[in-house]
Amino acid sequence: MLAPEIRLTRGLYTKVKADLDRPHEFAHERVGFLFGKYVARGELQPLVLLTRYQPVADEHYSPSEEFGALIGSDSILTTMQELRNRRGSRECAFHVHMHLHKGQPGLSRADRRGLPPLIPSFQRMSPDGCHGLLILSEDHGLAWTWSPGNSTPEIARTIFITGYPMAIYPHKETPNV
Amino acid sequence: MSERSSRQSFLGEQFEQAAAECIVGIVGLGGGGSHIVQQLAHIGFQNFILYDGDVVEESNLTRLVGATNADALAATKKIDVAKRLILGLQPGASVTANDCRWQSSAEALMGCHFIFGCVDTFSGRSELEAFARRYLISYIDIGMDVTIGTDGRPVMGGQVTVSLPGQPCMRCLGILTEKRLSEEALAYGDVGGRPQVVWANGILASTAVGRAVDLLSDWTGRDTAPLCLSFDGNREEVKPHWMGRNRIPVICDHYPADQVGTPIFTNL
Numbered sequence: 001m002l003a004p005e006i007r008l009t010r011g012l013y014t015k016v017k018a019d020l021d022r023p024h025e026f027a028h029e030r031v032g033f034l035f036g037k038y039v040a041r042g043e044l045q046p047l048v049l050l051t052r053y054q055p056v057a058d059e060h061y062s063p064s065e066e067f068g069a070l071i072g073s074d075s076i077l078t079t080m081q082e083l084r085n086r087r088g089s090r091e092c093a094f095h096v097h098m099h100l101h102k103g104q105p106g107l108s109r110a111d112r113r114g115l116p117p118l119i120p121s122f123q124r125m126s127p128d129g130c131h132g133l134l135i136l137s138e139d140h141g142l143a144w145t146w147s148p149g150n151s152t153p154e155i156a157r158t159i160f161i162t163g164y165p166m167a168i169y170p171h172k173e174t175p176n177v
Numbered sequence: 178m179s180e181r182s183s184r185q186s187f188l189g190e191q192f193e194q195a196a197a198e199c200i201v202g203i204v205g206l207g208g209g210g211s212h213i214v215q216q217l218a219h220i221g222f223q224n225f226i227l228y229d230g231d232v233v234e235e236s237n238l239t240r241l242v243g244a245t246n247a248d249a250l251a252a253t254k255k256i257d258v259a260k261r262l263i264l265g266l267q268p269g270a271s272v273t274a275n276d277c278r279w280q281s282s283a284e285a286l287m288g289c290h291f292i293f294g295c296v297d298t299f300s301g302r303s304e305l306e307a308f309a310r311r312y313l314i315s316y317i318d319i320g321m322d323v324t325i326g327t328d329g330r331p332v333m334g335g336q337v338t339v340s341l342p343g344q345p346c347m348r349c350l351g352i353l354t355e356k357r358l359s360e361e362a363l364a365y366g367d368v369g370g371r372p373q374v375v376w377a378n379g380i381l382a383s384t385a386v387g388r389a390v391d392l393l394s395d396w397t398g399r400d401t402a403p404l405c406l407s408f409d410g411n412r413e414e415v416k417p418h419w420m421g422r423n424r425i426p427v428i429c430d431h432y433p434a435d436q437v438g439t440p441i442f443t444n445l
Contacts, residue, residue: 005288007313009343009434037438039312041284049313049437089441158198160290162313163341164402165395168198168290 001046003154003171004130006094006143008034008050010163017136019055020098027061027069031097033079038090038130038148045157046147048092048130054079067110076118083125092129093122094143098136104172105137107144116153119146132156141169182221188394193221195393200224202286202314204279204305205295206255207231208373209319211242212382213293214259218266220390225263225272226289228279229255240375279305287312291389294318295382297371299357306340306347310432311439316340317389318347319381321408323372333377333410336418337384339392340404348431350405350418377410384408384415 008016012034020030036050056075064070083091095115099105107115115133122131123146132145132153143156159169178186182193201222203210206229214225232252233244241255243262256274263270275282286292292314294305302318309316321335340346347353384406391397405418 009313009341011343012434039287039438041287044284044288047287047312047438051435051437088443090438160313162290162315163343164392166290166315166392168195170194170198 001147001150001154002044003157004038004046004048004145004147006048006050006134006141006145006156006159007162008036008160010161010166012050012053013161013163016053016096017098019053020096020136024058024061024069026063029069029097031056031071031095033075033082034094034096034134035082036092036094038092038128046130048094048132048143048145048156050092050094053096054082067114070114076121080121080125083122083129087126088128090128090130091126092131093126094132094134096134096136100138102138102140104140104169105135105142107133107135111135116144119153120151122146123148134159142171185220188390188396192390192394192396196221197223199291199393200226200289201389202226202228202279202289202292203259203295204228204286204292205297206259207237207295208240208375208378209321209382209385210293210295211240211244211255211259211262212379213295213319213386215242215262215266216382216386217389218263218270220386221267223267223270225259225270226275226285227256227259227272228275228277228282228286229259230277231255233258240373240378242375279308283308287314289314291392292316293385293389296320299353299361302347303353303358306353307432309340310342310346311437313342313437315342315389315392317385318352319385321371321373321377321381321410323374323410331372331411333374333408335377335381335408335410336405337381337388337408338405338418339388339402342432343434344429345404345427346429346431349429352405352418377408380415381408 033054034050035052039047056071060072060075061069128148130147134143141159144153145156146153155171161167232254233248235249243258260272260274292309306316318338323331323333326332403417407418408415
């Protein structure tokens with residue numbers, strides 16, 4: 001199966017970046033969740049259309065020696081509930097955070113250990129959706145996607161910010177971790 | 178940046194790559210669409226999804242860019258004229274040419290980043306815009322008409338509308354109204370060929386392509402730009418449409434943000 005293209009509007013992209021860019025008392029990175037719909041197109045590249053953002057509240061972060069900070073179970077449960085409420089409608093959920101540099105981002109070692117275990121829970125709540133991890137940099141982005149029924153991720157071929165101005169972030173083979 | 182793009186280098190270092198990545202859909206390859214195809218191919222766009230079920234006729238030769246007398250005699254498909262034009266400028270381009278209505282092969286159109294609508298009817302515009310909104314695609318619409326003024330002289334007008342997901346739509350802008358759609362429906366089958374001329378098509382198509390290039394390159398650096406430009410062919414003016422300056426809602430009620438993707442029917 002082809003890796004999908006991720007789409008979101010400029011307005012939503014700006015809102016997400018503004019939220020993630022805010023400093024937190026002790027967490028080095030803020031995170032949030034994006035929701036949307038999966039569009040299968042037969043033999044053609046599928047699409048993930050992201051339309052809603054759920055930030056993680058300040059009080060839902062807790063200090064962690066291993067990761068610096070963790071988000072509490074309330075945020076995860078809210079995300080799972082959101083998926084469950086729209087079960088059967090190809091609802092998708094993406095964990096999103098920012099890396100503060102220019103160019104294509106990559107998963108850090110902490111990201112690789114801490115984030116993929118979220119995905120099976122999302123898949124159980126919405127098995128016909130595509131779920132994943134989205135990392136934004138200052139001027140690029142990269143997404144790891146788990147298409148319906150897949151237990152291993154693929155990197156999204158492109159991230160498309162529609163609106164004014166629009167942007168297309170293609171996946172380049174060697175991400176800067 | 179390639180030598181070929183050196184004269185448009187002001188569009189930015191990333192533009193050439195962005196144009197090569199961008200997938201463009203063009204619906205309608207007549208007077209307006211043929212200009213758009215030609216300009217996009219010159220600029221460096223590489224991925225085209227084309228729709229038109231018609232063949233070249235003699236009456237098209239006054240305005241169909243790329244068509245020849247031989248095409249009219251041979252009744253060449255308009256998609257083949259467009260494909261020939263693109264590949265003549267961009268031999269490595271990917272061209273998916275659909276000899277049908279777009280609704281008959283809509284999955285390919287979902288993958289576009291831009292759709293240029295070059296259709297004759299308000300209902301056609303409405304359907305295309307609704308489709309583009311569903312799949313988060315930027316839609317650019319062009320249209321022209323010639324009517325008879327109160328003094329009996331022809332009045333040439335047209336517009337270019339940029340409809341972006343999350344922003345005011347053609348209904349918000351007053352381009353599409355129930356009155357226009359119902360009048361058109363009542364006159365169905367009785368409309369006849371709308372007047373078209375190559376220079377007006379060219380102005381509208383150039384304006385539409387200019388807006389697309391600005392959307393993709395951000396070369397003007399504007400915070401906002403008018404969503405609709407109005408063309409007055411008698412005065413030779415292009416200016417923001419009056420509905421583009423006033424009474425525009427900030428949020429579009431016609432296409433709620435979360436109504437995206439292919440509709441799914443579920444049992445209640």
